[in-house]
Amino acid sequence: MSTAHGEQVRILEEHGQETGRGLNWWGMVFFIASEALIFANLIAAFLYLEIRNGGVGWELPVSWIPFFATALLLSSSGFVHMAGSGIRKGNRRNLIIGLTGTIILGAIFLGCQAYEYTNLIVNEHTTISSSIFGSAFFTLTGFHGLHVTIGAIFLLVVLVRSLRGHFTKENHFAVEAAEMYWHFVDVVWVFVFTLVYLVPLFR
Amino acid sequence: MATRTIGEHTTVTTTGVRRKRFSESYIGEWITTTDHKQLGLMYLITGFFFFVVGGMEALLIRTQLALPDGKVLSPQVYNQIFTMHGTTMIFLFVIPVLSGFGNYVVPLMLGARDMAYPRMNAFGFWLLLLGGIFMQSSFLIGQAPNGGWFMYAPLSELVAGHAFEATPHMNADFWLLGTTLLGISSITGSLNFVVTIFKLRAPGMSINRMPLFSWMILVMSFLLLFALPSLTVASVLLLLDRHMGSHFYQYGNGGDPLLWQHLFWSFGHPEVYILILPAFGIISEILPVFSRKPIFGYTFIAWSGVAIGFLSFTVWAHHMFAVGLPSIAQAFFATSTTLIAIPTAVKIFNWLATIFQGKIRLYTPMLFALGFIAMFLIGGLNGAALAVVPFDYQITDSYFVVAHIHYVLFGGTALAVFAGIYYWFPKFTGKLMDDRLGKWHFWVTFLGLNLTFFPMHIMGILGMPRRVYTYPANLGWNDLNLMASIGALIIGVGVIMFMINFIKSLKYGQPSGDDPWDAFTLEWDTTSPPKKYNFLEIPVVRSRRPFYDKKYPEHADWKSVVEH
Amino acid sequence: MSQEQKDHVEQSVQAEESDVTAAPLNSTPSPDSAPVEKEPVAAEGTTTTEGATKRGTTGKKRTRARGRLVNAEEVMPRPSIWPLGMAFSIAFVLFGVIAGPIFLGIGVVLLLVCCLGWILERR
Numbered sequence: 001m002s003t004a005h006g007e008q009v010r011i012l013e014e015h016g017q018e019t020g021r022g023l024n025w026w027g028m029v030f031f032i033a034s035e036a037l038i039f040a041n042l043i044a045a046f047l048y049l050e051i052r053n054g055g056v057g058w059e060l061p062v063s064w065i066p067f068f069a070t071a072l073l074l075s076s077s078g079f080v081h082m083a084g085s086g087i088r089k090g091n092r093r094n095l096i097i098g099l100t101g102t103i104i105l106g107a108i109f110l111g112c113q114a115y116e117y118t119n120l121i122v123n124e125h126t127t128i129s130s131s132i133f134g135s136a137f138f139t140l141t142g143f144h145g146l147h148v149t150i151g152a153i154f155l156l157v158v159l160v161r162s163l164r165g166h167f168t169k170e171n172h173f174a175v176e177a178a179e180m181y182w183h184f185v186d187v188v189w190v191f192v193f194t195l196v197y198l199v200p201l202f203r
Numbered sequence: 204m205a206t207r208t209i210g211e212h213t214t215v216t217t218t219g220v221r222r223k224r225f226s227e228s229y230i231g232e233w234i235t236t237t238d239h240k241q242l243g244l245m246y247l248i249t250g251f252f253f254f255v256v257g258g259m260e261a262l263l264i265r266t267q268l269a270l271p272d273g274k275v276l277s278p279q280v281y282n283q284i285f286t287m288h289g290t291t292m293i294f295l296f297v298i299p300v301l302s303g304f305g306n307y308v309v310p311l312m313l314g315a316r317d318m319a320y321p322r323m324n325a326f327g328f329w330l331l332l333l334g335g336i337f338m339q340s341s342f343l344i345g346q347a348p349n350g351g352w353f354m355y356a357p358l359s360e361l362v363a364g365h366a367f368e369a370t371p372h373m374n375a376d377f378w379l380l381g382t383t384l385l386g387i388s389s390i391t392g393s394l395n396f397v398v399t400i401f402k403l404r405a406p407g408m409s410i411n412r413m414p415l416f417s418w419m420i421l422v423m424s425f426l427l428l429f430a431l432p433s434l435t436v437a438s439v440l441l442l443l444d445r446h447m448g449s450h451f452y453q454y455g456n457g458g459d460p461l462l463w464q465h466l467f468w469s470f471g472h473p474e475v476y477i478l479i480l481p482a483f484g485i486i487s488e489i490l491p492v493f494s495r496k497p498i499f500g501y502t503f504i505a506w507s508g509v510a511i512g513f514l515s516f517t518v519w520a521h522h523m524f525a526v527g528l529p530s531i532a533q534a535f536f537a538t539s540t541t542l543i544a545i546p547t548a549v550k551i552f553n554w555l556a557t558i559f560q561g562k563i564r565l566y567t568p569m570l571f572a573l574g575f576i577a578m579f580l581i582g583g584l585n586g587a588a589l590a591v592v593p594f595d596y597q598i599t600d601s602y603f604v605v606a607h608i609h610y611v612l613f614g615g616t617a618l619a620v621f622a623g624i625y626y627w628f629p630k631f632t633g634k635l636m637d638d639r640l641g642k643w644h645f646w647v648t649f650l651g652l653n654l655t656f657f658p659m660h661i662m663g664i665l666g667m668p669r670r671v672y673t674y675p676a677n678l679g680w681n682d683l684n685l686m687a688s689i690g691a692l693i694i695g696v697g698v699i700m701f702m703i704n705f706i707k708s709l710k711y712g713q714p715s716g717d718d719p720w721d722a723f724t725l726e727w728d729t730t731s732p733p734k735k736y737n738f739l740e741i742p743v744v745r746s747r748r749p750f751y752d753k754k755y756p757e758h759a760d761w762k763s764v765v766e767h
Numbered sequence: 768m769s770q771e772q773k774d775h776v777e778q779s780v781q782a783e784e785s786d787v788t789a790a791p792l793n794s795t796p797s798p799d800s801a802p803v804e805k806e807p808v809a810a811e812g813t814t815t816t817e818g819a820t821k822r823g824t825t826g827k828k829r830t831r832a833r834g835r836l837v838n839a840e841e842v843m844p845r846p847s848i849w850p851l852g853m854a855f856s857i858a859f860v861l862f863g864v865i866a867g868p869i870f871l872g873i874g875v876v877l878l879l880v881c882c883l884g885w886i887l888e889r890r
Contacts, residue, residue: 009837010739023320034394034432041433049459135443135458139439139440139449157886237850316843326851329853332854380864383861384858734839736843
């Protein structure tokens, strides 16, 4: 099946480049769509169990930490946008500042989550096995935390590459992909946060 | 970074002496390949291997059930065997074989040189193979999954202890991890298909000039992308229950076993259409070629596939009528299930109209395609019967359901897969399969499958529950079961005939030339087997039958047919 | 990238009645890999450069049409061992989830190695 050396083929206008969006962009879009469905299912399961239990025991002790963390995560979206639009204009300084800012905010968010978890487990004795609420809460937010971690690692790789000058105005798909992923993680958090922290306040 | 490892890759062809790279040795070529054709063949071979494995499991089941009070297998082993039969056939045979066809044929049909992401493609294949081996290896330690192929909680929750280490009962873990691996594999595969189909079509091949097989692969890929997350979530929750002590599926602690059923079937029902839609595609390719007519109602076939795709997400709870859903939900799911019959019937009528007044050439692929229509019709009709709630109460989880699923998946998908193999074998190898032996294979399979699965309808109506280990002699099920077991053996003979035909044709088959069937679509517009780069020059498409246009320029479609 | 320099000689080719609308472009799109110099091979491979300007009747907007003959090897994806490695390590990680932290650790290390290999590999 191997090609004999020197055989020649005629190449046409490159596939996938005609309309501006490259192959990888589309791949990322569908990948994120599939990921979004994972969260949709988790949220559905969370709601299903909440309704089945009539909301009994379905809340956390009120604390300002999650609100602070949310503000951080949402503002990190601005930074990652700054990085992305920076490199689209060829501005590497903005790229590096934006990425660094995003990663720092993301790390603080994860720190807040870790603090919240420790507090719950040690002081409130709410664990994944203590009650059905614990199971649902830790799974949903834990899954989101996992995605934030993956996104942060992704951004870190992109940051290292951009420090080495790998990205140009034309050639920066990794930045774009990381940006898309981070925005996705943020949007998911809006839903998760509303469901887990805001709704119980208004009940 | 990316420029670091170029060294050995820049093969300078002009310098003459050069050490052979690993990827050029025989084994190295297979394990490092990123070529869609080679991967397609590997998918097909793997799928067929697991088909044989799953078939042997089926034969064991039928041996156990052939006579009343059978004691061929122990009850524990029997549970493992029927679970693995279903799992193997669905996850390790049908999906791989269909993606194998898709991998091999879709880029050729679209006039592309490869899939969009060749390395991801290889990655998906290896995950599939490892996942399959992983699942089947559970037999080696005697702990194959034993909860049925849909692994209902809370039965599947049974573990010896909630600890973060290997528990004595790993049966369900094998299933959960195995399907997760296969799920990742399917996701990468379908991402690849979707992007390939959207972005890599040859110039002029608009989306409504695409061959119907590509259409159906596209719909299948979307279904996989959007349905598999449900399975992933269900599996993760079950794994957490089993190993981290959460309570998602435990009724006593506020959880709900029905949650598993909802999550599983909201994957499981789209999955059923994932298994059948590409088969529709294969049939829609074969019928026109062997009837010497363009497909009738292209747009309807394509969009009814899309409609089935959408509807398939709204019907999952028809698997759960007997669990006590509110009647409004039952009404909804019964209606949506019945609705699916409409696009399916649209397809069947279009196929019939395609062969109507055609110059039919009854070669083996055509024979299998016609057999598919007949068998799928039976499977579709008794499926629609299952949508009737009161009837479903009576026969749910009986052998009637087994009959239904096998008419659809064996009489439907498996026959279409055989049709596809006979049809594309010349493309894969440049040789023809023996037509006479092929016809024998068809008739033996056809007889065997009806003998096996038709009596199951009656068994179900007589009250034989599915997955039952054995039965006493006085229930009136004896003859029917014996018949089904004999039928299963006959199917086995058919499969052996197919294997003989395959190997014989591979060695001594008649050379087929590039275009043995006088076909219409682009995959035949190149050498058989195709060169690594598929097309010397990317063809340009002006109608739905580009290769026909090229061969018969005076009757070319684009001169006469108006396509919308 | 580097094609522009060598595609200056344009000979119109009387091919058959196809309305090929092709423009010279480089091989598999890798928008992601940074300043990549095109392989030196291309220079030897693409000695014959042919082009033909034709009109596009295919609905899509195509202006200039040129075909270019290149070495088949150049446009085809290269073989790679990392897909197998990656699949193996993911399987190992999942197995580690139930088999215990030691397997999990080995799996994660393998996975990282394979990720790096995958990313760093030149396509």
